[in-house]
Amino acid sequence: MSWLEDLKWDKNGLIPAIAQDEKTGKILMFAWMNKESLQQTQLTGKAVYWSRSRQKIWAKGEESGHSQTVKSIRTDCDKDVILLGIEQIGGIACHTGRESCFYNQLENEQWQTTEPVIKDPNLIYKKT
């Protein structure tokens, strides 16, 4: 796939990926992809990432059901960042139960929480 080869992968074979709500423009998440996960994203139309902590492919929503339908795939001038335009299924992208992961805003030199929890994470992630 030459479009995959056109991208600049870092020394770990990864590229940063931003997930943006295609309709509202809100930034929902930031994660990493390896070549396989980006290829799966393109083939399936659902966002697939690489989990650096678990060192494995991670289909977004596989546990939570909060998958991301991919509307567009963009890259930047250096071809070393991916920007996904997505529809967030369930309206919750963050594992804390919030719409967006970017809920901490700097105010008076302190991080303040600016977004409500929409759903209790204990109800999202079933204990096994």
Added chain:
Amino acid sequence: MSWLEDLKWDKNGLIPAIAQDEKTGKILMFAWMNKESLQQTQLTGKAVYWSRSRQKIWAKGEESGHSQTVKSIRTDCDKDVILLGIEQIGGIACHTGRESCFYNQLENEQWQTTEPVIKDPNLIYKKT
């Protein structure tokens, strides 16, 4: 500055930073910051990054005049990514003379250019 210490810096002392137009929601740029550049960003209200290629602090717009006025500073649930809400002076964030760096869109397994050059880069960056 405890808010700086709250963040997770990678092994190179860096954190990824996304610059988003505060009004339109458009993502304009992706770059990296070290602690000093983020502190300068907060103190001056203008975006300051770390150039990995040049290994130096880089005040956005220092050559082009296309600086970024910072309206908000956010971080995510893991506190390992920065999201800046900015006003892009001159309406051009990309060194190619485009509004946004994310002008390559995947269509039919090829990267297609989707944004026009607003100003010739040769006119933006004066040869010395």
